Each structure stands twice: as structure tokens, then as C-alpha cells.
Amino acid sequence: MENETGLKIFFWIVTAIMLFSVITVLLVMVLYNKRTYRMKQIESKILMSATFEAERMERKRIAADLHDDVSGDLNAIQYYITKLSEQKEGTVKKEELEKISSVLSKTLNHIQNISYNLMPPMLQDYGLILTLQSYFGRINHIYTIEITQEYHVKELDLSTTQSHELFRAIQELTTNMIKHGGANKISFSISMQDDSVFFDVYDNGVSFDFYQSSKSSKGMGIKNIISRLSNIDAKLVQFPVDQGNKFKITLKIQK
Amino acid sequence: MAFPKKRALVFKEPITPFIWLIFLATLYEGIVAIVLKTNISYWNHIYSFIEILTVFYFYFKLFHPRFKTILILLFVLLLLTHIISFYLIDTSLFIAVAVNTVPLTSLVILGSFWWVRDLFKSDEVQNLWQNPIFYFVSAFYIYYLVTMPLFLMGSFIFNSNLYFYDFAIVNIMATLILRILLTIGVWKMKPA
Numbered sequence A: 001m002e003n004e005t006g007l008k009i010f011f012w013i014v015t016a017i018m019l020f021s022v023i024t025v026l027l028v029m030v031l032y033n034k035r036t037y038r039m040k041q042i043e044s045k046i047l048m049s050a051t052f053e054a055e056r057m058e059r060k061r062i063a064a065d066l067h068d069d070v071s072g073d074l075n076a077i078q079y080y081i082t083k084l085s086e087q088k089e090g091t092v093k094k095e096e097l098e099k100i101s102s103v104l105s106k107t108l109n110h111i112q113n114i115s116y117n118l119m120p121p122m123l124q125d126y127g128l129i130l131t132l133q134s135y136f137g138r139i140n141h142i143y144t145i146e147i148t149q150e151y152h153v154k155e156l157d158l159s160t161t162q163s164h165e166l167f168r169a170i171q172e173l174t175t176n177m178i179k180h181g182g183a184n185k186i187s188f189s190i191s192m193q194d195d196s197v198f199f200d201v202y203d204n205g206v207s208f209d210f211y212q213s214s215k216s217s218k219g220m221g222i223k224n225i226i227s228r229l230s231n232i233d234a235k236l237v238q239f240p241v242d243q244g245n246k247f248k249i250t251l252k253i254q255k
Numbered sequence B: 001m002a003f004p005k006k007r008a009l010v011f012k013e014p015i016t017p018f019i020w021l022i023f024l025a026t027l028y029e030g031i032v033a034i035v036l037k038t039n040i041s042y043w044n045h046i047y048s049f050i051e052i053l054t055v056f057y058f059y060f061k062l063f064h065p066r067f068k069t070i071l072i073l074l075f076v077l078l079l080l081t082h083i084i085s086f087y088l089i090d091t092s093l094f095i096a097v098a099v100n101t102v103p104l105t106s107l108v109i110l111g112s113f114w115w116v117r118d119l120f121k122s123d124e125v126q127n128l129w130q131n132p133i134f135y136f137v138s139a140f141y142i143y144y145l146v147t148m149p150l151f152l153m154g155s156f157i158f159n160s161n162l163y164f165y166d167f168a169i170v171n172i173m174a175t176l177i178l179r180i181l182l183t184i185g186v187w188k189m190k191p192a
Helices: A002-086 A094-118 A121-142 A160-179 A210-215 A220-231 B002-009 B016-035 B041-063 B068-088 B093-121 B132-152 B154-160 B164-188
Strands: A146-151 A185-193 A196-203 A235-239 A245-252
Touching (some): A002 A094, A121 A160, A121 A185, A160 A185, B041 B068, B041 B132, B093 B132
16 A cells, blocks of 8 residues: 555656656747847848948948049049130130040049949859959959969859849958958959859958857948848858858758 | 658667657567567566666767766666576566666666756757757656666565555556657657
8 A cells, every 4th residue: 555655756756857848848849949039130130231331331332432532533624624614616625625535534443343342243143153253353453362263164044133242242351351351362263063052252361250240330341241141141250260261151042 | 751761770860769768669569569479588687677778878979978987887887787687587577677776777867967958058949849958857767766666665565465556557657757758759750
């Protein structure tokens, strides 16, 4: 009889342990999912503010470019034309016309630069690979930097949005490598496996933790990269290397 | 169909040896104990030894290279208790099983605690429903926590001949939970 009561109690203890263990697992799941949801909400808020900030900065940059370069050049042209109109007929000097022509070609150059920075005209007509080749050619010309490029694919079947976001993300990443990381060597490659395209970027500059930097308030450019890549469902992974930084952007192409 | 065969034999995932053990034990117990009706007390001992190895392998590989010293100490303890339990088979199989259960359950509880702590510390797991390790850790945690008191009191339950089937049902339920969670976990595993 004593044994029976003891076993009965023991049976309920074991049942209680079973319930307890199951409830613990469910509790961990609920708490973790709640936490992840809250973190995702915060993350999306940060990304949204990064997007707005990037847009504001872009507007500021375009306004500055228009004001400092184009507006200045147009003012100069206006000045020359006013000077010319004040002159008597038939006394226009060739030298002054050449000045106007030179300022006009400078203005044209500035407008082309502004347009390129907004959206490279090549992107839509010639695709991402040629645009990237042209971009790396440009930065190679501007900075003293060694850029190694490897293209294991001839062409990529990407939408304009995908091409644009990828281009801007790679542009931001390489600019950060040069400006903030002081890199003098960058290697870039595009490869493809099954239905995924891989963009590998490696530099020899100052190492930094991409995801830690994205959490700090200063990492607007990095948040911008995350925002652009999440916009096209691409993933960026940073690999640990002895020197510099190594990144892989993966984009799945839907066939 | 060479691909799945090759993948199954590569122990890339920490759980693979344990899954193999469950599969082989089910086959062996089904044939030897149910069909041939042979005594399986020595098989139980071999099973519990491989069980120790596979469960240890799971946590060792899961946390590698961390907690190496603690895990190795626990492994030595597991081996010692297993050797002791081997001498107890002839006295009582239940006592032998009970001696084995305590350190193994301690390893499972400690491993589960570490894993949950790591989970909340890092933000790596985006969706717990899609994470196979979550299912494996939960499966071990529930199974060993429930069966430990059963195996500890096994001798008493068996000899008193009271509520034996009720306890057997609890054991079956724990085993069922273990296998269901393992199946879901394997289902959620990504191709190697």
C-alpha cells in the first residue's frame, strides 16, 4: 500500500517533469521568436532611417554639384555672353569664343558626372558587368590603386533594379575600402553556380567588422548597403582574413 | 542515386551518428527482441555505450572548440560510470542503466543550457522553427529529463509490479517525442 502511494506520487512527478520539459522548450521558442521579432522591427526602422538619410545626402550632394559646378559654369558663360553682347558688331574675338566653348565643355563634363553618379547610363544599355568594368576603370584613374577583376560569367540576366542596387552596393563597398580603409589593392570577381551569382570583393586595407559597424550610428554607408541588398533579397557575408576584408554578395536568380 | 547514400555516411552534422544509432537500434531490437525473442541485456549495454559516444559527439561538435575541458571531463566520467555499470549487469540491468543515465542526463542538461544561452547571446538564428539544432537539442532535453527518473527508479517500478504500464507509456511518449523532434530536425537540415 505504501509502495502504491509512493509510486503514484512518483508517476505524477515524472509526468510533471515531462510537462515541465515540454513547457520549457515552448517557452524558449516563444521568448526567442518574440525577441527576434522585436529586433527585426528595430532593424527595419534603422534601415528605413538609413534609406531616408542616404536620400537626403544624395539630394545634398546633387544640390552641391549643381550649385558649385554647373551653376558656376553657367554664370561664367552668361558673363562672357554679356561681355560679347556689349561689344560692337564684327569685333568679336576668337579668344573669347574659345573661352565660352571651354566652359561649355566643362559644364557638359560636370553634368555627365552628376548623371553617372545618379545612375550610370551604361547600366540599362550594357548591363552590370560592363558598367562595373567602366566604374573600376574610373576609380583606377582617380586613385592610385591596383584593381584585379575576374569575370567568370559573360553576361548576367538581372532586372534594372537588381543591377542598380548591386552596382550601388559594390560602389559603396569599394569607396569605403579606399576612403576609410586606405586600401591600395582590391580584387573583384563575379562567378555563378546553379542559380546563384556571387560577387567577391577583397581588399588589403584596414579590417573592420561589417555587422558591428552597421550597428553603430556612424555606419550610414554600411546600413545603406544592407538596405540596398535586402531590397533585392541578396545576402552579404564577411569572411575572416588575416589582412584586409573579404566579402561575398550572393544573389539568387529566379528563372 | 549515389548522392543521398554518400551524404548519409559523411558525419558533417553533429547529429548524424546518433541518427544512425537510432536507425540500427530500431532494426536490431525489432529483429532480435521481437522476432527472435532473444535476451538483449548485453545489446542494451553496447547500445548505451554507443549512445554515450554519439550524444557526446553531438555536443562536442556543436560547441567545438569551446568547453573542451569540461566536455572531456564529462566524457571521462561517462566512461567510468559505464565501466562500473558493466559490472552491475549481472546484479541488475536496471541498476546498470540507472548508473549510466545520471551523467548522460547531466551532459544533456548542461549542453542544452549552453546552447540556449548562446542562442540568446547571438542573433545568428533568424527563425527557430527552421533551425535543426533547436529540434535536436529539444529532443535530447525532453527525452533525457523524462527518462532519467524512470531509469533511476526502474528496478523499484519493475519489482513492485505496480503502475508498470503507466510508466512504460510515459517512456514511450518520451521516445516518441524524441523521434518526432529528430525527424523534424533532419527534415530541416540543409543539403551538405
